[in-house]
Amino acid sequence: MVPFELPRYTSFKRLASGKIAFYWTCPSAYRKDGCPFLSAPLGINLSQSEVADAAKIWNDRLDDWRRSRHASPDVKHTRYGTIDWLVDAYLKHDSFRERVSEYSRPDYRRVFDRVCDLEIKSDRGSEFRVGDVKINQIGVSTAEKVYHAFCDQGAARTSEKVVTYCKAMWKRMRPHYPDLFRSDTPNPWEGVTVRRREKATKGHADRDATYRFARGALANDAPELAAAAVLAFEWLLRPSNIGAGWAAWTGYRGDAHPDKIVIRHRKNGEVAMHPLEYVDDEGNVVRLYSDAEAILSQVPQRGISIVAKQDGTLYGDGTLLSQRVREIADKIGLPSFTLDAARHGGMTELEEAGLTEGEGRVLSKHRTSTAYRGYAKETELRVLSATKKRFGHSEKAEKVNKNNGRKVGKST
Incomplete structure (x- = not known):
């Protein structure tokens, strides 16, 4: 028995372990009407305020969708055929x-x-x-x-x-x-002939810069910004996803997938399930994102979203999150660091590691080749790798890992 009133469209069930799991479910009428938000786990053994905060995120999204879909065009009467x-x-x-x-x-x-x-x-x-x-x-x-x-x-x-x-x-x-x-x-x-224009090439932040920023954010009492940098670089999340709360604690080593981080990409609705570990041939558990998880372990849970302000509210779709990142980056001597640069850096690392386009798209969840190809930058490492392949040279796996700066933790 839950001793408090549940928010709209929220339900609960008791698990086999005896814990109580809470869920948000979109009403079927709105699903039939095309609502993109279907259901979401809110958490386990939550308090009254925690359930309210977690459900509010999804109820606000549903309300915004209803307003945008059914709002009348400012009492504007348009003539047929115009x-x-x-x-x-x-x-x-x-x-x-x-x-x-x-x-x-x-x-x-x-x-x-x-x-x-x-x-x-x-x-x-x-x-x-x-x-x-x-x-x-x-x-x-x-x-x-x-x-x-x-x-x-x-x-x-x-x-x-x-x-x-x-x-x-x-x-x-x-x-x-x-x-x-x-x-x-x-x-x-x-x-219509569209004019050619010189498109600015966005910068990218490599692994070293991303984790320098993350450590600096932790040192400056901004742990949620450290998490934001890791989410953008390692799991290729768009800054708008991060600010709007689309990376939830319930998706990080949750009950359904304790060995994964599950993230939904807001732009195209794709769900990414990133494995955080695997068992090798000797039966040892190999941690794939040990550095990232070390950062996340220092981030307080202020609500359902991994990235939230001190009062538990979201940064939202505005520029507030970018401004806070810029402030910390300037303070620790990384003036060119942005969440966008971190994401582009993560995409570049996929190419430097020699992944095929198909493998890269599995991780980034881009639906088309055109959308995927524009992210990876033409770094010196990519040019060197391509040149070696051209002349039939190869390099040992450990050298590749050294170049990529990858770190994997191993535990039994």
Whole structure:
């Protein structure tokens, strides 16, 4: 018998050991409606406040999803067949909900809102709002004007998103409303020539820098930041995942998987189950992430999330977590260290270790080769390894481990 009131959508059951396990489960009505959050273990033998804190994370996510899905567009009445109407229809259509992840949808809405509110000049000199224009009035020249308007604002990345998002919307909605689209130019956005731009190469933090930061964060009374660095580097978690609490203590050596850390990637919904140890041929237990676990052992459990502020609340999707990381990094002499750099460093280490693309994607949970390939940096070690393979040279396994700086602990 649980002697307190359970939060919404929370249940419990008594395990064979006599302990009480708590769970959060999404109602079936919301599951059928496409909610991406299905269920989650909250913990074992939790107190009233701990259950409330753990359930609040998932109830807040569910409430946000419900608001974003069912919110009316600011009492805006759109005329049938206009771009405003097309955007509204697309955002509610299965072709959008099934192909665009929950994480990416706000960005689509933001870009589409900017496109609809944009005012450009016609060939005759009169100004018009893009959202008020009929779909069949958008040709290649108008699409180019929209694109160049964003370029002229200095929003190079956003202008690329405008073309990509609008091209997808035209492609997916035209089969459902063929009479509303032009027959001579089925998809005008395909005719827009996107300017080439020099894309900045993100830096990366290697294993040594990551653990220097982690030790420095512990020394500066910021253990959750040490954990964040390890999660980004070792288990390739996006900073947005970390700040929003998607790495939970219940997934770290939990009852269901005591030899693994289980993490769900927020962007694509993929679940990664990383083994933390294995038994060798001699029956010894080999710890794979001994350095990382040594850091995690010094992180206090302030709630269900591994990375949480002192009061147990999450850092969230804003820049607060990045700011705190930057403060500590500057203080200990690592000004270029960021969580993003740590994640890119972990991805680079996969390539330096000689993993195949398939093996790397198993760990990073990227769904496509294109998404995976952009992370690993062309380091000197990768060039050297490729050159040796070219000329038929090989190196012993222990030399590879030395170069990679890998450390594995062994226990019986």
